[in-house]
Amino acid sequence: MSYYDRLADLPVTVDAVDYERRERETPAFTRATTAVSLSGDGEIGRGEDVTYDADEHPISDRFDLAGEYTVDSFSETLADRDLFPDSDPDHAVFRNYRRWAFESAALDLALRQADTHLGAALDRSYDPVRFVISPSLGDPPSADALDRFRERDPDAAFKLDVGDDWTDELLAALADAGVRTVDFKAHYEDSEVAGSVDPDRYRRVAEAFPDAVLEDPAWTDETSAALDAARDRVSWDYPITDLASVRNLPFEPAWLNVKPSRFGSIESLLAVVEHCEERDVRMYGGGQFELDAGRRQIQLIASVFYPDAPNDVAPGGYNDPEPPADLPTSPLSISDVEGFR
DSSP states (O other): OOHHHHHHTOEEEEOEEEEEEEEEEOSSOEEEEEEEEEEETTEEEEEEEOOSOGGGOSOOSOOOOOEEEEHHHHHHHHHTSOSOOSSOOSSTHHHHHHHHHHHHHHHHHHHHHTTOBHHHHHTOOOOOBOBOBOOOOTTTTOSHHHHHHHHHOTTOOEEEEOOTTOOHHHHHHHTTSOEEEEEOOTTOSSTTTOOOOOHHHHHHHHHHOTTSEEEOOOOSHHHHHHTGGGGGGEEEOTTOSSHHHHHTSSSOOSEEEEOHHHHOSHHHHHHHHHHHHHTTOEEEEOOOOOOSHHHHHHHHHHHHHOTTSOBOOOOGGGGSSSOOTTOOOSSBOOOOOOBTO
């Protein structure tokens, strides 16, 4: 039985839908999300819309979803709805983000109404989740932020976004600092986020971090030559939205960053997970700066499917300008699970 088949027929009763805006200031922008709550039979299921346009939050209260469903029929209902009825979103993937908010809330509600939880329904255990920290290196960039975290926890590991201002001196300072993943960010449509396509920089980064996963490079004749010796460490993130997108990659990957909200539906997410397990593709979890239930949910998925990977699912406090001293360290213990959170 497939993972999705274990969940698809769970009944779910929805009486009402509620929305709450979540907001947090960052040095670069205002991060806003919407917590979606589906209530029914005395239970509440929660999900989170991680759309990156603050003007889209909270969601317009016009989705009448009351009714009797299964997890699968609820998903089919969402597939037939326009979840952006007022205007097209800036990026097509935002439609997946919103659908995921409702689907994850419905799964949470269905599991709670059945008095069970994700691991039990999938017949999987919850293992402690190893996670990486994703700090800003500052302007100009330096290894200072990593050093401060490693003073607290000598085993701290990191995911870093490659910058155009990374010098050879910085690479040398970072080389032994516990960097597990470096992200080239070459596929983002937003020019303020999109990263390097410089093959020389790719080569220097790959050589500086010989054991790190190399995420989202541009794949051209020049960059593929630069990364040829490190092909088994190349990973993909932004392009991955369903099983077809995995099959359309330039080559069969050894690694994938699995961000649940990018898939939109529970079924699409689990199809990719099964594909990766069948083909020995190593997975790790990624986050979307969640401010509500979404963060716990990506930790749970990592716990049941890829707990020992360099998961970018650290507790939200690690994103604070001054992270609290009592933050949990990796691996993150998973306990007291109800439903899907």
